[in-house]
Amino acid sequence: MFLKNNVTKEENSNKTIEKKPYSVKDSYFWRINASLALASFFIFASMYAIQPLLPVFVDEFQISVSVSSLSMSFTIIGLIAGLIILGFLSDRMGRTQFIKISLLGAIFPFFLMPLTDSFIIFIILRFIQGFALAGLPAAALAYLHEEIEPKSAAFATALYISSNALGGMAGRVITGVVSDVMSWQVAFYGLAAFGGLILILTHFLLPHSKHFQPSRLPFSKDIEGFLFHLKDPQLLLVFGLGIVLQMSFTGVWTYLPFYLQGEPFLLSLHTISYFFLAYGLGVIGSPLAGWLSSFIGLEKVRIGGMITLGIGILFTLHNALPIIVVGLCITCLGFFTAHSLTASSVSETVTHHKGSASSLYLVSYYIGVTLGSSALAPIWENFHWKGLAVLLGLLPMIYLLIIRSIPHGSRQSTSNSAYMNK
Structure with a gap:
């Protein structure tokens, strides 16, 4: 009996270990x-x-x-x-x-x-x-x-x-x-x-x-759970942030080549293509942001990324190419910092239909891609690079001010708890 109890305890212990989420040590x-x-x-x-x-x-x-x-x-x-x-x-x-x-x-x-x-x-x-x-x-x-x-x-x-x-x-x-x-x-x-x-x-x-716990609810209930994400104030702010981040970032890379081809730079497309290497800062920025967030908190690092993105874009207003290159590197660092932590916050916020929530964030992200290319054309045509860069640089900061001005209670996630309590 004693042996049987020990075996049972050991099996339960093994199951607990088995089901424990992975950490960096695993x-x-x-x-x-x-x-x-x-x-x-x-x-x-x-x-x-x-x-x-x-x-x-x-x-x-x-x-x-x-x-x-x-x-x-x-x-x-x-x-x-x-x-x-x-x-x-x-x-x-x-x-x-x-x-x-x-x-x-x-x-x-x-x-x-x-x-x-x-x-x-x-x-x-x-x-x-x-x-x-x-x-x-x-x-x-x-x-x-x-x-x-x-x-x-x-x-x-x-x-x-x-x-x-x-x-x-x-x-x-x-x-x-x-x-x-x-x-x-x-x-x-x-x-x-x-x-x-x-x-x-x-x-x-x-x-x-x-x-993974598959949804076993009727199809109509899954649709209902999916739509609940679109009623969550906190998630809507996150989805809006995805649009703003990508709109600013895509706008830079869509219209900067036209700017660099003109006066006073007159660069060739071959030369301009090397500017895309600034994306390498994203490779560093994302894991660095994840590491920092574990010490000082996700929200603080994300705000820092948004401000960094805006400052980097404003750097490109300078007429010196080295300053523009530095600005693009700062832009990439700020964007991938803010984007990686925003993407991470979606799954942390929701309590159900996590795949749907992540997808909705990415949909907003790619809506930002569309807006950052074709929708900005009138601004480029009328105000050229300086007007466009000012808009794109200030956009993340303006959105941040809007979020911070909303009362904290209004920003709380309500739909997830409401869904779970139904």
Whole structure:
């Protein structure tokens, strides 16, 4: 009897240890981060690889610049649709399978796009690829916060966000170089092969979910829970922040090349492309932000990131190129600091449908991408870089002042508690 009781206690103890979330001291913590870093590197490289190739498509398919840009626009449209649908489904069906399906769905279009002579088919394939790309971001943040202890979750999220930055930078630079030396078709086949390797590594490295609790409610209840996020004042402020951060950041990178091509700089596009290396500060800024937040708090570091972003953009008003370069580095550091902690705060705030909440934040983030490009065109045309930079630099600070001016009680998360008490 005594032996039996000891065995039972030992089994219960083992189960408790088994179910304990991972910390930085666990090998599985690093397996999760390595898997998601590799996967997100490929996903974001695939997403932005198309940008340097837009002039190539103009000649290749005999189309206009505006039509060529649809290859990027349709990717973002597919991505937004995927974030909503796949984020919702990941709350019902699990996280890891969507991460792997996302990789698989991103790989196949790279084999098919070089085979078509029709640009319509090309952009349809990009839309499908954009939808597939959404599987990783729709599930990854929720997966991190379910499997990793709260003290380590911000750091893990920061590592994940930094790999996004590195992938986006690498996708732009490497694809452009390979296409210039060989062809864009070779670049796409190379991306497909690289993606296949990442898929194999992720399959073996990424642990299965231990703490995922699938929603077993009727479909209508899941829809209701999803919509509750849009009634939460605190989450709405976070979603708004995602729009503001990305609108400012995208606006800089969309219109700065036009500014640097003109007087007094007269830089070539080849030279301007090296300015994208400032994204490297995002690789440093995200994990640094996660580390700092564990000591002084997420909110303080996020506010610091927003102010840093604004100051960096205002630096670009200077006429000296070295000062502009410094400003871009500060801009990237501030943006990825604020973005990584904002993304992390979503999963910490919600108590249900975490995948849906993370997806809604990313939808707002990519709405910011759209606003930061096309919506700012009238300001550029009428006020040029100085007017645009002042607006983009002040926007995060204005939003911060608006948030701080709202009474604290009005900013509290109410819908999650209301949902849980229904």
